[in-house]
Amino acid sequence: MSVTLYLAIPCYNEEAVLPETARRLREKFAELRADGRITDASRICFIDDGSRDRTWELIAALHDADRVFSGIKLTRNRGHQNALLCGLMTLRDRADCVISMDADLQDDINAIGEMLDRFAEGCDVVYGVRSRRETDTAFKRRSAERFYRVLRALGADVVFNHADYRLMSRRALDALSEYGEVNLFLRGLVPLVGYKSGVVYYARGERFAGESKYPLKKMLSFAWEGVTSLSVQPLRCITRLGVLMFFVSIVMLIWFLIRHVTGHTVTGWSSLAVSIWAIGGLQLLALGVVGEYVGKIYLEAKGRPRYRVETLLDDREDVGA
Numbered sequence: 001m002s003v004t005l006y007l008a009i010p011c012y013n014e015e016a017v018l019p020e021t022a023r024r025l026r027e028k029f030a031e032l033r034a035d036g037r038i039t040d041a042s043r044i045c046f047i048d049d050g051s052r053d054r055t056w057e058l059i060a061a062l063h064d065a066d067r068v069f070s071g072i073k074l075t076r077n078r079g080h081q082n083a084l085l086c087g088l089m090t091l092r093d094r095a096d097c098v099i100s101m102d103a104d105l106q107d108d109i110n111a112i113g114e115m116l117d118r119f120a121e122g123c124d125v126v127y128g129v130r131s132r133r134e135t136d137t138a139f140k141r142r143s144a145e146r147f148y149r150v151l152r153a154l155g156a157d158v159v160f161n162h163a164d165y166r167l168m169s170r171r172a173l174d175a176l177s178e179y180g181e182v183n184l185f186l187r188g189l190v191p192l193v194g195y196k197s198g199v200v201y202y203a204r205g206e207r208f209a210g211e212s213k214y215p216l217k218k219m220l221s222f223a224w225e226g227v228t229s230l231s232v233q234p235l236r237c238i239t240r241l242g243v244l245m246f247f248v249s250i251v252m253l254i255w256f257l258i259r260h261v262t263g264h265t266v267t268g269w270s271s272l273a274v275s276i277w278a279i280g281g282l283q284l285l286a287l288g289v290v291g292e293y294v295g296k297i298y299l300e301a302k303g304r305p306r307y308r309v310e311t312l313l314d315d316r317e318d319v320g321a
């Protein structure tokens with residue numbers, strides 16, 4: 001079966017990796033075309049997420065040299081998830097299926113064939129799952145695995161060790177388009193779409209050039225985005241904590257009454273001081289968590305556009321959009 005496949009690849013300041021990435025993907029595409037797996041209308045699309053280096057010039061040059069490359073330029077940097085969503089939404093009417101991946105090719109492109117197999121077997125979503133993470137630092141590996149576990153424990157349906165390397169069929173993308181949230185955590189949203197899904201395992205390689213665009217600070221805020229976008233458990237925890245504190249205060253009250261009756265009222269300054277700080281801290285924390293959710297409601301209520309396309313380079317202008 002020959003399908004029209006689009007690759008959606010968000011790029012932010014990726015001039016160091018783009019030429020090599022483009023070369024490897026073009027080879028892969030030629031191989032897939034020769035095997036009759038994909039049609040001639042298939043494209044490799046780079047989405048420039050408002051890069052400040054020569055990324056867009058490189059994409060435009062690739063498109064000029066070979067029509068297998070297409071490009072989308074966002075008006076400004078909107079972050080990986082928004083750039084990816086922009087790619088998926090812009091390309092969905094042009095393709096039978098779209099595969100999303102990172103520009104640094106840490107995701108093994110040889111898994112594409114297997115993803116297409118699963119698609120041919122009727123899967124609408126195929127998740128690329130890292131079979132091992134040896135190339136990540138021990139810290140990144142451990143924190144990432146713990147993160148998936150926490151998300152699961154909080155009731156979010158995420159695929160373990162799956163990032164954003166996945167194939168989605170056109171109808172799955174159509175379904176995804178109906179999720180209008182601005183607080184985006186795609187890997188948590190896609191399972192909500194439903195449909196039959198499959199998994200392909202691959203070994204994650206190292207970034208071959210350039211630097212990671214996900215420093216620790218961005219990683220932590222992304223993790224928090226994931227938790228708060230998919231789960232209201234932190235709010236429930238506050239309620240539980242409140243109930244617990246209520247019982248503790250009853251016990252304390254009884255204890256203080258006993259002390260009062262037995263004539264020990266003046267001592268106990270330290271326990272008093274400690275409890276003021278402890279409860280004050282807890283209240284601030286609880287308020288902060290509630291505030292985070294209120295902030296999200298505020299952002300959602302404004303319903304601002306999640307991305308804006310400045311230029312679209314694709315020779316198949318006749319289709320869709």
Ligand code: UDP
Binds near residue numbers: 080083102103106212
């Ligand atoms: N990226 C993006 N916008 C951003 C940050 C990153 O489009 O604001 C892209 C980046 O170009 C890459 C992908 O997101 O294609 C993943 O980033 P990276 O490889 O740096 O993350 P890591 O693999 O280190 O987690």
Ligand code: MG
Binds near residue numbers: 104106207212
């Ligand atoms: Mg990477």
